[in-house]
Amino acid sequence: MAVNRTGLAVETSGLVKTFGKTRAVxxxxxxxxxxxxxxxxxPNGAGKTTAVRMLATLLRPDGGEARVFGHDLRTxxxxxxxxxxxxxxxxxxxxxxxxxxxxxxxxxxxxxxxPAARERAxxxxxxxxxxxxxxxxxxxxxxxxxxxxxxxxxxxxxxDLLFLDEPTxxxxxxxxxxxxxxxxxxxxxxxxxxxxxxYLDEADQLAGRIAVIDEGKVIAEGTPGQLKSSIGAGTVHLxxxxxxxxxxxxxxxxxVLDTTVQQEADPVALTARxxxxxxxxxxxxxxxxxLAELAGAGIVVDEFSLGQPSLDExxxxxxxxxxxxxxxx
Amino acid sequence: MSTTTVAPDTTAYTPSAETIAAVLAPGEKPRRPxxxxxxxxxxxxxxxxxxxxxxxxxxxxxxxxxxxLMFTYLFGGALAGSPREYLQYLLPxxxxxxxxxxxxxxxxxxxxxxxxxxxxxxxxLAVWRPAALVGMILGDVLRYVLAxxxxxxxxxxxxxxxxxxxxxxxxxxxxxxxxxxAFSWIWTWLGLILRSExxxxxxxxxxxxxxxxxxxxxxxxxxxxxxxxAFVDVNPITHLVAAVRSVxxxxxxxxAITWVLVASAVCTAVFGALTMHRYNRK
Numbered sequence: 001m002a003v004n005r006t007g008l009a010v011e012t013s014g015l016v017k018t019f020g021k022t023r024a025v026x027x028x029x030x031x032x033x034x035x036x037x038x039x040x041x042x043p044n045g046a047g048k049t050t051a052v053r054m055l056a057t058l059l060r061p062d063g064g065e066a067r068v069f070g071h072d073l074r075t076x077x078x079x080x081x082x083x084x085x086x087x088x089x090x091x092x093x094x095x096x097x098x099x100x101x102x103x104x105x106x107x108x109x110x111x112x113x114x115p116a117a118r119e120r121a122x123x124x125x126x127x128x129x130x131x132x133x134x135x136x137x138x139x140x141x142x143x144x145x146x147x148x149x150x151x152x153x154x155x156x157x158x159x160d161l162l163f164l165d166e167p168t169x170x171x172x173x174x175x176x177x178x179x180x181x182x183x184x185x186x187x188x189x190x191x192x193x194x195x196x197x198x199y200l201d202e203a204d205q206l207a208g209r210i211a212v213i214d215e216g217k218v219i220a221e222g223t224p225g226q227l228k229s230s231i232g233a234g235t236v237h238l239x240x241x242x243x244x245x246x247x248x249x250x251x252x253x254x255x256v257l258d259t260t261v262q263q264e265a266d267p268v269a270l271t272a273r274x275x276x277x278x279x280x281x282x283x284x285x286x287x288x289x290x291l292a293e294l295a296g297a298g299i300v301v302d303e304f305s306l307g308q309p310s311l312d313e314x315x316x317x318x319x320x321x322x323x324x325x326x327x328x329x
Numbered sequence: 330m331s332t333t334t335v336a337p338d339t340t341a342y343t344p345s346a347e348t349i350a351a352v353l354a355p356g357e358k359p360r361r362p363x364x365x366x367x368x369x370x371x372x373x374x375x376x377x378x379x380x381x382x383x384x385x386x387x388x389x390x391x392x393x394x395x396x397x398l399m400f401t402y403l404f405g406g407a408l409a410g411s412p413r414e415y416l417q418y419l420l421p422x423x424x425x426x427x428x429x430x431x432x433x434x435x436x437x438x439x440x441x442x443x444x445x446x447x448x449x450x451x452x453x454l455a456v457w458r459p460a461a462l463v464g465m466i467l468g469d470v471l472r473y474v475l476a477x478x479x480x481x482x483x484x485x486x487x488x489x490x491x492x493x494x495x496x497x498x499x500x501x502x503x504x505x506x507x508x509x510x511a512f513s514w515i516w517t518w519l520g521l522i523l524r525s526e527x528x529x530x531x532x533x534x535x536x537x538x539x540x541x542x543x544x545x546x547x548x549x550x551x552x553x554x555x556x557x558x559a560f561v562d563v564n565p566i567t568h569l570v571a572a573v574r575s576v577x578x579x580x581x582x583x584x585a586i587t588w589v590l591v592a593s594a595v596c597t598a599v600f601g602a603l604t605m606h607r608y609n610r611k
Contacts, residue, residue, distance in 0.1 A: 056453050060610060081455040082361075092446035094374065096381050105377075108370040109456050111359035120352075127352045129342030137381060148342075153450065158353050178344055185349035 009034040009069060009161050009192040010055060016063035017050050017216075024050040026216030027064065032194055032209075034069075034160075037187050039207030040196040043315065047216035048196040049089065052163045055194070056086040069160060085159035087150045089166050095139040099130050099149050102138060103156065110157050124152040128182070144175030151182055161192045168202060180205060200314060204228075212318055220318050227314065234283035235307055236272045236290065241300035243267040249299050256290040273317075274306070364457035371451075371464020379468070388434060389476040393427040397483050400547065408548060413488040420484040420491075421574040422546030425505055425566065427480060428473050429541060432509050433533035435469045436516025440529045443521065452608075459605055466513045473509045477502045493579035501577040504589055508569050511593035514600035521607040540566050565592055 010032035017025040025047045032038040040048045053059045055068060057077045066073040068080045086092065093102045100121050107117035125134050128148040133141060138149055147167060154162055164183065168176040183206055187193050197203050203210045204224045212220040212227065220227055236257070240249055246268065253261045253272050261272040274283040287306045294301055362370065379385060400423055405412030439462070442448065451461045481489070481498055491498050516533060523529045543557065544566040550558050561567050568588045575582035 053449075056449075058449055058452055078455055081453055084453065086449060086453050088446045088449050090446040092450040094378075094447045095445070096378050097374070101377055105370065105374055106450070106454075108373075109362065109367060109451075109454050109460075111361045113359075116359070124352050127345070127348040129344070155349075155353060158356075158358070178342060181344040181346075182349060185344060185346040186353065188346060189350050189353040191353065 007034050008032060008067075010038075010067070010194060012051075012055075012064060012066040014064035015051065015054065015061055015066050017047075017054055017059060018062050023216055025054065025061075028213075028216060029218055030211060032192065034192050035187070035190055036208040037183065037193040037195055037206045039203035039210040040194065040213055041198070041200065041203045041210050042196075042213035043198060046213045048213055049165055050216075051213070052086070052165050052194065052196055056084055056163050057081055058086070082157075083160045084163065085154040085157055085161075086163040087147075087154045087165065087167060089169065091138065091146055091150060093138055093146075093149055093153050096137060098135050098137055099125055099141075100134045102149065102153060106153055106156050120156065124156065128152045142175075143171055144178060147171060147175065147179055148182070151179070151186075155186060155191070159191060161194065162186060164193060164195045166196055166198065169198070176202075212314070214315070214319060234274045234287075236274055236283075236287055237303070237305045237307070238270045238272075238301055239266070239303035240268045240270070241302050245299045246270065248297065249294060252293050252297055252299070253290055256293050257286055268302075361455055364460060364463075367456040367460035368463040368467060371461050372467035373464075375465055375468020376471070379471075386472070386475070389431055389472045390479050392431070393424075393476045393480045394483055396427050397423050397480050397487075401487060404547060416484060416487055416489050419547065420480070420489045421501060421577050422544075422570045424477055424480045424484075424501075425570050425573055426541040426546050428476050428505055428509055429512060429566065429569075430537055431473060431476055432469070432513045433516050433530070433537060434472075435466060435513040436518075436520035436529045436533060437526050438469075439465065439517050439520035440523065440526050458609065459601065462517055462604060462608065466510060466517070469513060470506055470510055473506050474502065477505055491577045491579070493577045497577045497579050500581075501573040504573050504576065504586065505569070508565075508589055508593050511596040511600075514597055514604055518600050518604040518607060521604060540564060545570050568592070 008031055010030055012028055012030045015025055015028040015030075016023065028047070028051055030051075040051065042048050050059065054061050054073065055066065057073065057080050061073060069083050071079040071083070073080060094105070097105065103121035103124055104117045107120045108114070112120055122131075122134070125131050128151070130145060130149060130152070133145060138146060141149065151164070151167070154164075167183070168179050171179065180202075183193055183195070193206075195203070195206060207224065209221065209223055210227055211218045220230070222230070236253070238249065238253070240246060246263065250261045250263065250270055253259075253270060257272050257274055259272055259274065261270055263269075264271055274286050283306060287304075291301065291304060397420070400419060401412045401416050404419070405415035409415035409418060442465070448461070481502070491501075493500070515536075516529070519532055520529050523532060543560055544564050545561060546566065550561045550567075553561065568585050571582055572585035572589045575585060
């Protein structure tokens, strides 16, 4: 019923999971729209995996409410299981079995008869480029291939909601791109994807909306664009030829960029965030103006880079903000 | 070495939106399998694991052979005048001992298996919940049968001549397998509550050694002190051995057989429920 009214794949309020004295998930509120990729972004230990394991019915919540397509997680776990699928951080297939055997096993458990299961396995192996490795034990697969057989196993049941727990951690760039392509193809078919990641660029590439999680709570939520502009458009990193010129450079930067400039531990390095909170600033234009001013003042710049805020920076900015809001309240 | 062989096709793969769309096309979802079908599918998984790692059959072949040879020749002369004489008494008991000891690997196996990610997948499937464990034990039942057959084979070579004939031997193995299936649920439960494979092994040994040795497996309990006889009398292994011995000898002991069947049912119900309780909240 909730699914019709709200169009939400996942809806949680005040979700809690404790392990002993640790509150791994501590009042999590989520609203994941159906048919999109939703990113849970946060560092190790933020509670992302615990949240996903609860939503996939592997862990019982200790408090709060959670619905998946309108089914209560606690009382209708079985109904939830018919709609979802999970690719965990570690291989969620049997490594002693071959690719074909794994997929036949799971197809049979979904109710396919033997010939249909065999056909389904072959079809999936082909779609994921694993036909040549079909009769090899999964433990002999490369990291990228393991991930693919994992995801193949997860979409056997054409789930309405697919959980991907850090799907690209530990993969080389090529394999990571393959996984991203697969995720795009899956969501294009109408499957909702709930993705956890530690990488801002991954969430940025794939997710329609992102929830930033820290200490088991959502500390920020929105589209990637909203999140980034809320903490500034980008970051400027500078390295000067002469450490003695740093105070002068700092003053110029602060004036041109209209922001606070940080002195790094490296005596010739400076960092500044471009664009204040919420302001739509052309970071590149601001950066080149700053460079021109520095050159005009006779300051030699050896290195200049303009980048998106890293997850660290997003994180520091957001947790800073959270801390300040708490003080105010 | 395996990485060099897999490297080429990792790089060659480019995901295609069309083929992935095709496998995700919302066809008719099949009806979910029933409990029996799901359990048998998990049993098939156990068979596949034996196929890929045949070394795991070592404990159900070599261990029973060694046990049989060792005790036949160690005690035979002293206890019954000759190993061949003793074997007529010992064989059903040593078969029970070996197979019951092998049941502990069910717990050890589950303890290591459940730590792997694949159990997360099994537990998110909408199938009858105990199926994964029942299937696993069904796979182990095959190992029990294999061990029992090996021991009877060795026994026959050494001169064991069961009075019950082929039917008696089959009935004996059948009783033993029923009991072992039930007994395995104790180990699945321990496999789920104990932290490591080693502790499962340790606790199992602690239970199994007294149960198998302080029984009627090796000698008639008549010469034992009274307190020990009291223990032997209530020991389930004693009842099992009495039942198996009686059917193999061709003189079925209805009391002992009933006891074994009832105990098996109770054990499965109690420890099966405890196991599932732990499994659901792991």
